[in-house]
């Protein structure tokens with residue numbers, strides 16, 4: 001029988017597993033605390049459990065491990081990019097960023113991605129598999145341990161489409177935000193989606209207090225379809241409707257991400273159209289000059305165009321910020337470090 005991943009389980013789930021083994025309820029709290037507060041890597045280390053219980057746990061359950069396969073530290077701003085090797089040899093990428101409001105970790109939700117956005121490096125090789133809740137948690141835990149500083153914010157904006165892995169995402173968020181575990185407030189957790197409309201409704205039904213970010217990138221369907229295949233399945237209008245419903249259900253203001261690509265979506269015309277679309281909505285727009293990737297030929301908007309775009313939105317009363325590009329000196333575009341390490345491994349003769 002395959003061993004179950006105990007680090008992906010809630011405390012209540014561990015309790016029901018233990019009940020089936022005839023163990024007392026409070027043991028679940030002890031195990032949960034070993035996993036998510038002391039963060040030990042073996043049952044052996046759970047020294048307040050009897051030896052036979054530790055042995056029994058080790059026979060039935062596993063605690064997934066992850067090792068650092070690469071880390072690059074930006075000299076500009078202290079941003080740190082991590083590549084982690086999972087137990088099956090897959091590589092994922094996570095980022096640590098320092099902001100004035102606190103330290104933030106950007107988490108991957110899948111190995112690769114199947115959404116195919118034209119400007120994104122994470123999707124070039126398609127989807128390999130979903131990440132388990134424990135593998136998402138471990139990215140935050142390992143970075144906390146490595147940096148030795150408090151992490152106050154988590155954004156699920158790394159590789160993958162989080163709503164394509166919704167059940168694991170929700171488990172991850174519940175453990176991450178549990179005071180007895182990850183201890184990060186739901187209000188400081190952001191999930192970004194390319195716009196899987198039905199899944200936005202399912203996420204809203206979970207009634208989490210997290211921030212939803214929608215990757216819009218274009219104010220109309222025709223333009224959006226040239227950038228994001230998902231735009232052929234769901235229209236901009238459907239996305240906005242789903243975001244409005246998310247706001248109604250949770251009271252949380254939605255963020256719209258808009259990556260500016262020179263000559264494609266960064267003109268006055270697109271800014272006006274976007275302003276018309278969002279006018280009067282309780283929302284926030286994040287503008288980010290696109291990060292060029294070597295596999296494609298597009299370029300980032302010029303600073304003057306970024307500033308103009310922002311001004312047009314502001315004139316219409318829309319909340320807008322320009323996201324600083326962090327760690328520009330360290331393979332900053334999404335998925336680039338992971339691709340580099342995977343390629344090196346392949347050249348060395350296959351993934352171990």
Ligand code: SAH
Pocket residue numbers: 115117119120121156157158159160161162192193194195213214215257259288289290291292293333334
């Ligand atoms: N799949 C999710 C989350 C991961 S991508 C989503 O689509 O939202 C996180 C954000 O980075 C998204 O807004 C995505 O469109 C954007 N992004 C991807 N590649 C980028 C690049 N090269 N430059 C700028 N933003 C990029």
